[in-house]
Amino acid sequence: MRVLVIEDEHKIARALKKALEQEHYAVDVSYDGDDGFGMATTEPYDVMVIDRMLPGSYDGLAIIRALREKSIHTPVLLLTALGKVEDKTEGLDSGADDYLAKPFALEELLARVRALLRRPAEQQNTVLRSDDLALDTANRRVTRGNKDIPLTSKEYGLLEYLLRNKNRPVSKDTIMQHVWDYDANILPNTVEVYIKYLRAKIDKPFGRALIKTVRGFGYKLEDGEKK
Ligand code: CA
Secondary structure: OEEEEEOOOHHHHHHHHHHHHHOOOEEEEEOOHHHHHHHHHHOOOOEEEEEOOOOOOOOHHHHHHHHHHOOOOOOEEEEEOOOOHHHHHHHHHOOOOEEEEOOOOHHHHHHHHHHHHOOOHHHOOOEEEEOOEEEEOOOOEEEEOOEEOOOOHHHHHHHHHHHHOOOOOEEHHHHHHHHOOOOOOOOOOHHHHHHHHHHHHHOHHHOOOOEEEEOOOEEEEOOHHHO
8 A cells, every 4th residue: 555645844754654664555755745746646645644734835735625626535644733623624624534633643643544544335344355365454464264474564565455456457557556655666577576475475375376367467366266
């Protein structure tokens, strides 16, 4: 899952990036409104964390309004130094999905980001499943059958993305855009390499493959019983 953080206070922005990366998200940071708005409209993010007060011609509220006008409905968590009721109302009216007043605990921010990511009806549950494979987004634990499967950060991110798009073919480009951040060193075969790592951990030892190759396109994670 890919996250955009728009926050002009570098110290907060860095802390957010670090905390979100520890949760296995791919994270891009922008330090001003104009640049942030540009990124928000050109890259496919799964969730955005936007500060209300930003330098440049777009503040947080203007960014959210402009995104909604462009029919970009990515969930947004709005950050603000102001904690008054009317500011909260204004934030939510502008199209933000949630609101967090500074100072906040990183744990609370992470919990809210998780909640925004599972907002669609089919993603209410914290556990994503396919067959006997389970990925618990609350404690980032992956199991198949009764076996714990330790994954690296990128393997986890890739598996979470495939599970959230279960039974749908996803292209290599789409995977790259949602699992890797803007600055990542991506080679043409990066996705293939990580799919191989993931298969070695979640499929090979179990004899029944969940990750299918869609030739010339990408991959699909399929429920075993749907075959
Ligand atoms: Ca600010």
